[in-house]
Amino acid sequence: MGCFEFLKITMFVFNGIIFLAGAAILGVGIWVKVDSGSVLNFLGKIEDAPTELSQILNVGYLLIAIGLLLLVIGFLGCCGAMKESKCMLLLFFIIVLLVFIAQVAGAVVILVFRPLAEELIQKLRTAAVKNIKKDYGKNQDITGLWNTMMTGLHCCGFHNSSDFVDSPYYVDHNMQLPPQCCTDLTPFCNQSIADSGKINPGCFQKIWDLINSNTLVIVGVALGIAVLEICAMVVSMILYCRIKSMSA
Secondary structure (H helix, E strand, C coil): CCHHHHHHHHHHHHHHHHHHHHHHHHHHHHHHHHCHHHHHHHHCCCCCCCHHHHHHHHHHHHHHHHHHHHHHHHHHHHHHHHCCCHHHHHHHHHHHHHHHHHHHHHHHHHHHCHHHHHHHHHHHHHHHHHHHHHHCCCCHHHHHHHHHHHHHHCCCCCCCHHHHCCCHHHHHCCCECCHHHECCCCCCCEHHHCCCCCECCCHHHHHHHHHHHCHHHHHHHHHHHHHHHHHHHHHHHHHHHHHHHHHC
């Protein structure tokens, strides 16, 4: 097998995987949009929630866009390599190049607008704490959502256990915190032992710690994707030039 045939097969297999991944992401995006009614119903129950929070529904559009983009890239890469189409390979190169530029621009935007993200988080904190104090223990949907999050992350409230003080649950259960707030060794706890280490930390802190602990993984994945994109562009141009020289 010559180098040219090897590159063709590599291009086909690599872009076949991209095509299948795009189909899967597109399916998830469509599912999110179809089921968006339940998400809207829940968000509507959160009093004083920041208006930016509603933008979470746009993740469905984002997934659909990413899925369609991957489908197009995978199709052009596969067909361009196997059919030895200069036009498809050139389009493949241009689209991947634009995606690469967009990723670099996106990284710059994230760094520049980081203060705005912190401001949004602060607004979300205020709304979440008010939501707990008003509805936790009274509204079944709100209570169930927080219980699921606290059980999964082993956390308590948005900021800490004080978020539950004066909530319907706290009042109705003799000033006790939800059992999800207590460590495994303390099935019943209250705010008086907040500094004893027997109460789980806030959910926001757990999520933030999780992100920080996986920063290297996130950066590594981003760099890996960038390297793959560069390799794909190089291979597509090699095939393009070889096919062009053969047809000359």
